[in-house]
Amino acid sequence: MTECNIKPDGVTFVGLLSGCSHAGLVNEGKGFFSLMRDEYGIEPKVEHYGCMVDLLARAGLLKEAVVFIETMPVEPNPVVKNWEDVDAIRKEMRDRGVRKTPGCSLIEVSNAVHEFTVGDSLHQQFAQISTFLDEINWGVREIGYKAKTVPVLHDIEEKEECSQVLQ
Known part of the structure; x- marks a missing residue:
């Protein structure tokens, strides 16, 4: 600018x-x-x-x-x-069965849009994608990258934590 x-x-x-x-x-x-x-x-x-x-x-x-x-x-x-109230509100939501919409990502490859939702393994190429992401993960770790996962303040479900690894 x-x-x-x-x-x-x-x-x-x-x-x-x-x-x-x-x-x-x-x-x-x-x-x-x-x-x-x-x-x-x-x-x-x-x-x-x-x-x-x-x-x-x-x-x-x-x-x-x-x-x-x-x-x-x-x-x-x-x-x-407002951080003091966050835990109490989230507990109440869980107790009442309220579910938040999971995060998702969209990517267009060769004029086809692919949607990925946190924790979803239904994509037809999930196994290949998962293997590829594991290879990337190992590659960055081999060159010394260490993910910073400790300061995450938001309530992240166990399945969502893996998506934080490369951030």
């Missing part, structure tokens, strides 16, 4: 901060947060602070996230400070 002389706005920074959060790019996210005000004169709003809390929490920097919440100049909305 900067190369094209396009000035980012608040929405741009929500996207940047959210992307940094999901990619584990803590330093980059902190840098973008600082650039908002310092370089572009954009005053961070509650959604930007929420992205920063998510960024810190996903990286396992929970103490820093709490300090960030306690010192931010805007009133936190329920999304920012």
Whole structure:
């Protein structure tokens, strides 16, 4: 955007901060947060602070996230400070038999759309795909990659945890 002389706005920074959060790019996210005000004169709003809390929490920097919440100049909305209620709500949902829709991915190969749902093994090429993914997994481990699965704060069912390995 900067190369094209396009000035980012608040929405741009929500996207940047959210992307940094999901990619584990803590330093980059902190840098973008600082650039908002310092370089572009954009005053961070509650959604930007929420992205920063998510960024810190996903990286396992929970103490820093709490300090960030306690010192931010805007009133936190329920999304920012609602983690205490998450376990109780999820337990109540399980007790009542409420099921969440599983995550899915779509990919188009040779003009055919393939849908993959978490925990689903019904795809006609599931065995081949699974073998290929295992090979990729072993390959990245052989070159030293170690998945960061400890700081996952969301309730992830056992079958879904395997999808977190390559993130």
